[in-house]
Amino acid sequence: MKLPNLIFTGFLGCMVAFSANAAAKKCSRINMTRCLDSACAINIGVNPAARCQYCGTASAGAPATKGLSNVTVGQSTHYALTDQELKVAPSDPGKRYIWATTECIKKLPSCTTDDVSAIYDKLIEQSCKSAGISIQIANTIENINEKPTKTKCTNTFNACINTKCGAGFDACTTDADFDRFIAECATDATGCDEYIADFRKTVTAERQKIYANREKAVQTLVENYQTVRKNKLENAQNACNNKTASASCVNTVCANNMPGKCEEDTEKAMATQLCKFYDVACTVLK
Numbered sequence: 001m002k003l004p005n006l007i008f009t010g011f012l013g014c015m016v017a018f019s020a021n022a023a024a025k026k027c028s029r030i031n032m033t034r035c036l037d038s039a040c041a042i043n044i045g046v047n048p049a050a051r052c053q054y055c056g057t058a059s060a061g062a063p064a065t066k067g068l069s070n071v072t073v074g075q076s077t078h079y080a081l082t083d084q085e086l087k088v089a090p091s092d093p094g095k096r097y098i099w100a101t102t103e104c105i106k107k108l109p110s111c112t113t114d115d116v117s118a119i120y121d122k123l124i125e126q127s128c129k130s131a132g133i134s135i136q137i138a139n140t141i142e143n144i145n146e147k148p149t150k151t152k153c154t155n156t157f158n159a160c161i162n163t164k165c166g167a168g169f170d171a172c173t174t175d176a177d178f179d180r181f182i183a184e185c186a187t188d189a190t191g192c193d194e195y196i197a198d199f200r201k202t203v204t205a206e207r208q209k210i211y212a213n214r215e216k217a218v219q220t221l222v223e224n225y226q227t228v229r230k231n232k233l234e235n236a237q238n239a240c241n242n243k244t245a246s247a248s249c250v251n252t253v254c255a256n257n258m259p260g261k262c263e264e265d266t267e268k269a270m271a272t273q274l275c276k277f278y279d280v281a282c283t284v285l286k
Contacts, residue, residue: 026110027115028110032108033119035081035103036055037051039089039096039104040124043064048130049061049063049128049130050063051124051126051128052124055094055097055124057093057128058093060093079107081103090187095190097124098190101113148189148190150195154199156192157195160181160184160188161203164184164185165181168214178204240282245282246278246279249275253274257271258270
């Protein structure tokens with residue numbers, strides 16, 4: 001092979017490789033839309049406002065989720081977020097969009113946040129118009145990305161835990177459920193990572209205190225019942241020892257059931273026989 005041909009061939013190979021490399025680094029609009037739609041366009045076929053409700057603004061209302069599944073553009077689900085991944089997606093629309101952007105860039109590393117904004121912001125804004133709402137996603141995301149204060153983070157954590165665990169931590173009786181809800185609330189509280197450890201410590205101590213007081217109250221109740229039962233047993237034993245239980249029964253039967261009020265020995269004997277069960281009971285109590 002002649003040298004000029006060799007040089008030309010090598011140059012051509014480099015150009016092909018460079019072109020292939022450049023093409024590989026280009027963000028795929030279709031694949032990114034497919035990925036974001038799997039988190040933001042659920043049931044969009046019958047609900048044009050889906051993108052606005054899921055990843056736009058809470059002002060659009062809560063989307064209906066019962067019996068629905070995430071949708072994708074095209075047939076492939078390679079770049080779609082899975083149901084398992086979506087379980088930790090924030091419920092707040094703005095935070096969900098940020099979360100979906102992060103997750104989809106992981107799947108499509110050639111894409112950037114600027115690509116996402118160029119590809120998807122308009123789609124969300126159009127969806128919001130379908131819901132009669134006018135928003136600018138760029139401004140909304142900027143506000144969301146402002147670092148929250150510790151007070152705001154604490155309020156967000158507390159509201160989330162109260163919703164998930166309920167009053168008195170009734171829905172968090174197992175450590176597994178409690179830890180899962182803590183993780184979910186931490187995901188929803190964007191920008192609060194530095195406060196999560198303190199919050200976990202505080203809310204764990206509160207949960208333990210509530211459970212300890214509840215256990216103490218139950219123990220006190222049991223002890224009260226035991227005391228009442230013990231007193232009744234002692235009173236019954238004293239009545240047996242003094243013969244007052246049987247005598248009281250005979251007097252009651254004579255007064256209420258005997259025509260002659262037990263003036264005759266036969267009535268007295270009958271009343272005594274009717275109250276014989278006291279003697280049997282006292283034998284057991286001894």
